[in-house]
């Protein structure tokens with residue numbers, strides 16, 4: 001058994017417009033988890049993004065780790081867990097998925113990796129209920145996924161290197177559960193065809209580096225129109241961003257974060273950022289902006305000898 005395991009997990013953006021519960025992309029915004037066996041369970045959460053998360057055995061990381069031990073037939077009831085996260089909670093950047101992936105991979109590594117990555121993907125999807133965010137955090141890059149309730153399938157595509165992602169993160173939380181309650185129970189055939197065709201086009205456009213198709217390919221009639229009321233300013237940004245320098249724009253996951261895909265060499269980046277922020281502000285929302293890139297690796301086990309403390313390791317990573 002390994003003594004101390006540390007993992008670095010990327011955040012993710014799901015759906016990218018039409019690919020509801022199916023498409024995802026990993027982002028260069030990370031959570032760090034350290035896990036080891038202990039005499040008594042102790043969970044230390046660092047940084048303001050984890051405020052309010054329980055530190056007893058009801059913690060998601062602890063519970064997910066126990067599901068790995070159970071599946072592997074190993075008994076490790078007490079754990080010492082430390083976590084630091086750059087990912088804001090409940091904003092549509094896959095914080096729950098990154099916590100689940102971090103916990104699964106750390107726990108599996110702690111007991112010598114008996115479970116395959118594909119098995120971890122299935123377990124993660126069973127817990128998260130949709131494979132888009134967990135697939136991106138696990139495998140990195142851009143993923144097209146499918147889930148039939150028992151098996152999770154995926155294809156990973158390396159997103160073009162010139163792609164940058166501008167996210168505008170409002171200062172309010174919107175739980176995925178609440179954002180799913182806004183969705184209709186059924187769709188017209190016309191809207192289903194609208195989404196299937198754009199989602200297919202989006203996968204092809206990312207694979208082929210066809211930036212010219214992204215704006216059309218990221219349009220959606222399945223969830224964004226129904227979630228628009230929950231995110232003031234979103235509908236306007238989605239219409240306008242492609243006219244102001246974005247390659248395409250979408251709600252990130254279930255929201256409230258809104259994102260734009262932008263070419264690295266786009267000259268109107270600054271104006272686009274101001275436009276998206278001011279539009280949110282004009283609808284009464286305070287927000288932060290961040291420029292990110294696709295993460296190409298997915299979750300990583302930090303193999304360097306752990307001679308420094310967890311927090312010193314995090315400081316070094318976040319600075320770098």
Ligand SMILES: Nc1ncnc2c1ncn2[C@@H]1O[C@H](COP(=O)(O)OP(=O)(O)O)[C@@H](O)[C@H]1O
Nearest residue numbers: 053060089090091092093094095096099175176
């Ligand atoms: N590190 C963590 N430890 C425990 N629970 C977490 C952690 N990160 C996220 N969660 C849980 O996931 C919830 C957010 O998930 P969700 O509503 O799907 O939003 P998102 O995944 O977009 O941030 C949090 O309210 C919390 O319950």
Ligand SMILES: N[C@@H](CCOP(=O)(O)O)C(=O)O
Nearest residue numbers: 014021092093094176253254
């Ligand atoms: N496909 C899901 C994605 C939820 O992503 P999150 O980052 O908001 O948790 C949905 O749209 O409900």
